[in-house]
Amino acid sequence: MMTEIFRQFLLLGLISFGGPAAHVGYFHQRFVVQLQWLSEADFARLLALTQFLPGPASSQLGFAIGRVRGGVAGAFVAFIGFTLPSFLLMALLAIYAAALPEWLQGGVVTGLKWLAVVVVADAVWNMGTRFCTAPLTRGLALGVALLLLLWPALWGQVAALLLAAAVGWYWLRPANAQPLQGKPVWRWLPLVIFALLALLALLPAGQLLGLWNDFFTAGALVFGGGHVVLPLLQELVGPQMSPDSFLTGYAAAQAVPGPMFSLAAYLGAVLLPASPWWGALLATLAIFLPGFLLVLGMMEGWQWLSSRPALAGAVAGINAAVVGLLLAALYQPVFISAVHDGWDLLIVVAGFVVLRSKTVPLWGMVLGMAALGVLAGLV
Numbered sequence: 001m002m003t004e005i006f007r008q009f010l011l012l013g014l015i016s017f018g019g020p021a022a023h024v025g026y027f028h029q030r031f032v033v034q035l036q037w038l039s040e041a042d043f044a045r046l047l048a049l050t051q052f053l054p055g056p057a058s059s060q061l062g063f064a065i066g067r068v069r070g071g072v073a074g075a076f077v078a079f080i081g082f083t084l085p086s087f088l089l090m091a092l093l094a095i096y097a098a099a100l101p102e103w104l105q106g107g108v109v110t111g112l113k114w115l116a117v118v119v120v121a122d123a124v125w126n127m128g129t130r131f132c133t134a135p136l137t138r139g140l141a142l143g144v145a146l147l148l149l150l151w152p153a154l155w156g157q158v159a160a161l162l163l164a165a166a167v168g169w170y171w172l173r174p175a176n177a178q179p180l181q182g183k184p185v186w187r188w189l190p191l192v193i194f195a196l197l198a199l200l201a202l203l204p205a206g207q208l209l210g211l212w213n214d215f216f217t218a219g220a221l222v223f224g225g226g227h228v229v230l231p232l233l234q235e236l237v238g239p240q241m242s243p244d245s246f247l248t249g250y251a252a253a254q255a256v257p258g259p260m261f262s263l264a265a266y267l268g269a270v271l272l273p274a275s276p277w278w279g280a281l282l283a284t285l286a287i288f289l290p291g292f293l294l295v296l297g298m299m300e301g302w303q304w305l306s307s308r309p310a311l312a313g314a315v316a317g318i319n320a321a322v323v324g325l326l327l328a329a330l331y332q333p334v335f336i337s338a339v340h341d342g343w344d345l346l347i348v349v350a351g352f353v354v355l356r357s358k359t360v361p362l363w364g365m366v367l368g369m370a371a372l373g374v375l376a377g378l379v
Helices: 004-016 020-033 040-052 057-099 100-133 135-150 154-171 188-201 207-221 226-236 241-251 259-271 275-298 303-308 311-336 343-356 361-379
Strands: none
Touching: 004 020, 020 040, 020 057, 020 100, 040 241, 040 275, 040 303, 057 259, 057 275, 057 303, 100 135, 100 226, 100 241, 100 311, 100 343, 135 154, 135 343, 154 207, 154 226, 154 311, 154 343, 188 207, 188 259, 207 226, 207 259, 207 275, 207 343, 226 241, 226 259, 226 343, 259 275, 275 343, 275 361, 311 361
């Protein structure tokens, strides 16, 4: 059983390009249509849970499917299989990128910084059209973006999310909601472990524990998954490395299959150069663990919880705030570090148009932008 779960998720980890939305499609096709490991209704219920919880949404869906198929061990095996290919690729990039000739390295970094602007702008567009459809949610997104540009600190992000949740709690409740009766069922051990590790992350720590705490905090606070982790990681670990190195890792994460949170493997290796593989492993485990624990703890009680109108409103407020958080990150650090003149602006606008047209796959965009950066450095 465990071997089959690992094999199926490893295959998906090798071919799942396109980010979280595409991953959901791959999972549905493989586990609902082809293998029939779960029904359409069960898949929809698990998908809704992963949209509510903080963490890497598509990976959490994989955890949940593995849990349904093989218990807690199945969830862990699903995580290993789906994450392993991107983990290895991102760690290898961090370790061996410095061996490239300086002219090639500089050109690739320039091109990947342009790509980062394009990808984050596309994420803002997609999430804005999905989560900011009313005047109140649009106002929340813009207000949060302004707040974070004026107060670009981790606690500013936390305050913005809490404020948006409070606004949604009172003013974004869905109409005609019918809460389920009875009592929810929770798995308390994973939730208690999550709470203890969250408290640990607030304490002063040395290098290794500090690295763990930074990535655990990012995994515990990021709503929306994928691109939304960028501003959190920028605030938590960005100051510990050069902006070029940070944005190179972020852009490269777009080119590999599997979860975008594998960026943690790259960042962990960069932050612990004396033992890059340990740094990559520690950062990866830390950023995925919060979402893993929350899925295990809340799977059974989710249906009851999601029927509460006030909570659904709070989630709508948080989703709008996430758009604002990403909008602020689009400007600082992504745009101002990549766009310095009219030619840079022209390239990123053209790249955005190409990406929106869906005529070139994302891995092709990565190769094209990197090549363009190298050419720009030679002329």
